[in-house]
Amino acid sequence: MFVLPACQVPLFSRxxxxxxxxxxxxxEDCFNDDILRLLEQVASQFAVTLDNALAFQGICSSRDQLxxxxxxLEEEIQRDFATQEIIGDSxxxxxxxxQVWTVAVSDATVLLxxxxxxxxxxxxxxxxxxxxxxxxTFVRLNCSAIPLGLVESELFGHERGAFTGAIARKIGRxxxxxxxxxxxxxxxxxxxxxxxxxxxxxxxxxxxxLGSTRTQRVDVRLIAATHHDLARMVETGRFRSDLxxxxxxxxxxxxxxxxxxxxIPNLVRYFTQKYAKAMDMRxxxxxxxxxxxxxxxxxxxxxxxxxxxxERSDILSxxxxxxxxxxxxxxxxxxxxLRP
Numbered sequence: 001m002f003v004l005p006a007c008q009v010p011l012f013s014r015x016x017x018x019x020x021x022x023x024x025x026x027x028e029d030c031f032n033d034d035i036l037r038l039l040e041q042v043a044s045q046f047a048v049t050l051d052n053a054l055a056f057q058g059i060c061s062s063r064d065q066l067x068x069x070x071x072x073l074e075e076e077i078q079r080d081f082a083t084q085e086i087i088g089d090s091x092x093x094x095x096x097x098x099q100v101w102t103v104a105v106s107d108a109t110v111l112l113x114x115x116x117x118x119x120x121x122x123x124x125x126x127x128x129x130x131x132x133x134x135x136x137t138f139v140r141l142n143c144s145a146i147p148l149g150l151v152e153s154e155l156f157g158h159e160r161g162a163f164t165g166a167i168a169r170k171i172g173r174x175x176x177x178x179x180x181x182x183x184x185x186x187x188x189x190x191x192x193x194x195x196x197x198x199x200x201x202x203x204x205x206x207x208x209x210l211g212s213t214r215t216q217r218v219d220v221r222l223i224a225a226t227h228h229d230l231a232r233m234v235e236t237g238r239f240r241s242d243l244x245x246x247x248x249x250x251x252x253x254x255x256x257x258x259x260x261x262x263x264i265p266n267l268v269r270y271f272t273q274k275y276a277k278a279m280d281m282r283x284x285x286x287x288x289x290x291x292x293x294x295x296x297x298x299x300x301x302x303x304x305x306x307x308x309x310x311e312r313s314d315i316l317s318x319x320x321x322x323x324x325x326x327x328x329x330x331x332x333x334x335x336x337x338l339r340p
Contacts, residue, residue: 104130162211
């Protein structure tokens with residue numbers, strides 16, 4: 001068997017080992033001292049060029065991430081953060097908030113469990129604001145609001161040409177949330193084939209963009225939320241058990257509005273004044289009968305339903321008294337009949 005003589009010259013730049021320059025020859029004894037000295041000079045130039053290329057790639061990646069963060073934060077600023085205030089003093093809400101403050105100071109994964117419209121995102125933001133990551137980005141993604149074929153791209157990003165329509169590189173939510181918090185709402189709707197990749201990103205803190213073989217490493221605190229019974233979904237094979245156990249580190253039950261009826265009057269007053277101010281109106285009075293009717297309604301849509309009803313009521317109120325269209329509750333949702 002004929003073996004080619006080989007020579008390997010290490011590539012060093014600024015004290016870092018970047019690789020090896022390997023050469024072969026069909027001639028024996030071709031790598032003499034003069035050739036080796038020449039190769040060392042060539043290798044040093046290669047090393048500088050490679051180091052500069054890697055540095056430029058890192059600068060481009062950081063620039064792209066900063067640009068994506070800027071766009072994302074501009075979208076956040078445009079949202080109405082008045083709704084981020086947590087209103088209420090009921091026992092069930094206080095119990096949930098006590099758990100929020102307890103876990104906020106750690107980096108533990110949190111799973112928020114509760115019906116839709118209960119304000120799970122508000123508690124996720126409260127956890128972020130109470131953590132050491134508060135100065136970094138809070139990034140959210142509703143897994144049920146993204147088309148199935150685009151969820152992986154939204155989470156992990158993609159390279160240009162990774163799929164039809166990928167005309168530019170995209171930074172995913174995991175990269176945007178680096179050193180911050182990622183909130184995955186409705187995680188129970190995550191496609192089954194994508195769940196192992198999410199599990200790896202949580203456990204190993206690494207992933208690859210679509211269309212790339214380069215591993216990205218991130219430091220992200222994860223908060224997930226769902227209205228599904230994930231344990232039941234595990235039993236029926238619709239959710240991976242290993243991902244469920246990884247998410248279920250610190251579960252918090254977010255109470256429905258039915259469980260915190262004492263908070264309804266304060267919520268009604270808060271939303272009334274909020275929307276009246278936005279519409280340059282003045283509403284000073286809410287009748288006791290109206291409040292009692294609202295307290296006794298089961299609120300299948302929870303706070304979101306109440307908020308929308310109060311906004312509509314502000315619009316319909318001709319004077320300084322809030323006029324709530326209670327008949328809409330009677331005919332619009334299941335539950336006991338309300339008497340105005």
